[in-house]
Amino acid sequence: MKKAFCTLSLITLFSFLGQSTFSQTSLLINNVQIFNGKDEKTITGNVLVVDNLISKISTAPIATDKSGNTKIIDGKGKFLMPGLIDAHWHAIMTANTLEDLMEGEPGYAFIKSGKEATNTLMRGFTAVRDLGGPSFGLKKAIDEGVVAGPRIWPSGSIISQTSGHGDFRSVNERPVSLGGNLHHSEDIGGATIADGKDAVLVAVRENLKRGASQIKLTAGGGVSSVFDPLDVSQFTLEELKAAVEAAEDWGTYVAVHAYTDRAIQKSIEAGVKCIDHGHLMSDASLKLIGEKGVWLSMQPLDSAVRAGSSAEQKQKKYDVAAGTERIYAAVKKYHLKLAWGTDLLFDPRANSKQTSTIPLMGKWFSPFEVLKMITHDNGELLAFSGKRSPYRLGKLGVIEEGAYADLLMVDGNPLKDLKLMEDYEKNFVLIVKNGAVFKNTIK
Numbered sequence: 509m510k511k512a513f514c515t516l517s518l519i520t521l522f523s524f525l526g527q528s529t530f531s532q533t534s535l536l537i538n539n540v541q542i543f544n545g546k547d548e549k550t551i552t553g554n555v556l557v558v559d560n561l562i563s564k565i566s567t568a569p570i571a572t573d574k575s576g577n578t579k580i581i582d583g584k585g586k587f588l589m590p591g592l593i594d595a596h597w598h599a600i601m602t603a604n605t606l607e608d609l610m611e612g613e614p615g616y617a618f619i620k621s622g623k624e625a626t627n628t629l630m631r632g633f634t635a636v637r638d639l640g641g642p643s644f645g646l647k648k649a650i651d652e653g654v655v656a657g658p659r660i661w662p663s664g665s666i667i668s669q670t671s672g673h674g675d676f677r678s679v680n681e682r683p684v685s686l687g688g689n690l691h692h693s694e695d696i697g698g699a700t701i702a703d704g705k706d707a708v709l710v711a712v713r714e715n716l717k718r719g720a721s722q723i724k725l726t727a728g729g730g731v732s733s734v735f736d737p738l739d740v741s742q743f744t745l746e747e748l749k750a751a752v753e754a755a756e757d758w759g760t761y762v763a764v765h766a767y768t769d770r771a772i773q774k775s776i777e778a779g780v781k782c783i784d785h786g787h788l789m790s791d792a793s794l795k796l797i798g799e800k801g802v803w804l805s806m807q808p809l810d811s812a813v814r815a816g817s818s819a820e821q822k823q824k825k826y827d828v829a830a831g832t833e834r835i836y837a838a839v840k841k842y843h844l845k846l847a848w849g850t851d852l853l854f855d856p857r858a859n860s861k862q863t864s865t866i867p868l869m870g871k872w873f874s875p876f877e878v879l880k881m882i883t884h885d886n887g888e889l890l891a892f893s894g895k896r897s898p899y900r901l902g903k904l905g906v907i908e909e910g911a912y913a914d915l916l917m918v919d920g921n922p923l924k925d926l927k928l929m930e931d932y933e934k935n936f937v938l939i940v941k942n943g944a945v946f947k948n949t950i951k
């Protein structure tokens with residue numbers, strides 16, 4: 509009896525330690541120019557990965573055990589950087605058109621999302637902050653190795669008030685609170701329409717229950733939504749405060765979709781820690797964001813609209829695009845914590861822009877500032893989820909000992925020429941996520 513107990517304990521112990529107990533695998537990348545995500549100066553050296561973490565970085569040769577478990581890659585002096593991070597992604601919504609998602613078979617929409625997740629990883633993105641949509645299942649499938657894709661920080665459903673930016677209903681559909689049925693967008697976990705403090709608390713807690721790493725609310729008007737002009741503010745201060753309290757009780761934070769001063773300032777008053785967008789704010793809001801240590805997560809939006817957009821939606825996009833120029837020009841003055849995310853949505857054919865538009869940032873920032881923003885800085889925003897972050901074994905967005913082995917090798921030096929990011933299919937020659945090689949075309 510005693511012996512049986514001991515055997516069982518050992519098995520339990522080994523399963524806790526994970527498979528590394530029995531089959532440790534190593535990856536040695538020799539002779540690379542290393543950009544560590546935060547220092548402009550690169551070093552030429554070698555990187556040893558053991559299992560899923562960076563174990564050693566050295567300018568001297570790194571000895572290996574020469575066992576069959578060590579894979580050795582000759583980097584041929586090419587540029588090695590941390591995997592890219594998109595701080596504002598919608599893994600499900602960007603894989604589908606609005607029609608596919610709202611009127612099509614959910615199975616079809618989710619299978620396409622799996623394929624798009626693989627495309628995302630092949631564009632060099634090893635991690636994304638999913639700012640709304642039913643991505644919990646996709647995240648699980650990626651983590652289990654069912655489908656290749658980036659690490660996902662899920663927000664769960666976008667929480668919106670009635671007539672807010674996340675209200676996808678048609679004008680004749682009644683809300684649930686007035687006897688209507690759940691809209692399909694709510695049914696699949698894409699959005700939750702919540703009015704009043706109690707409903708907001710339930711909405712936040714439902715997402716936390718499913719494993720949300722942060723919470724997303726829409727605090728003001730949006731471009732693609734139908735019922736809300738850009739200038740409107742959404743949710744009362746009390747509702748926003750309720751969301752913040754529920755998120756903070758869970759050790760994480762609320763991010764809001766907001767463009768205008770009123771929406772931004774009210775959100776910050778309520779305790780919101782990340783403003784997504786901000787294109788229509790004044791310097792007063794920029795200053796406030798800086799003073800309060802709030803994150804600003806932005807993207808260089810242009811005035812292009814999706815096919816089928818209404819005249820009103822076109823005008824909204826035009827207004828927001830004008831803000832891109834102004835805010836990015838002003839942002840350096842205020843020393844903000846600035847993140848970068850693409851927010852591509854409902855136009856799967858345009859998803860290659862996730863990588864190819866990175867050089868646009870060169871208009872306002874040096875190549876070093878851009879590369880640091882999309883690796884190290886975005887990694888800090890991911891870590892802001894604290895204990896609700898799904899991947900906490902190592903750091904992300906940096907190449908340093910103990911960090912996750914999420915790596916991208918570029919043929920050419922993007923610190924000198926950001927345009928190398930445009931042709932990622934050709935120029936991204938090695939993609940490693942969690943220590944596993946997903947692409948290797950080094951010649």
Ligand SMILES: [Zn+2]
Nearest residue numbers: 596598639851
């Ligand atoms: Zn978004």
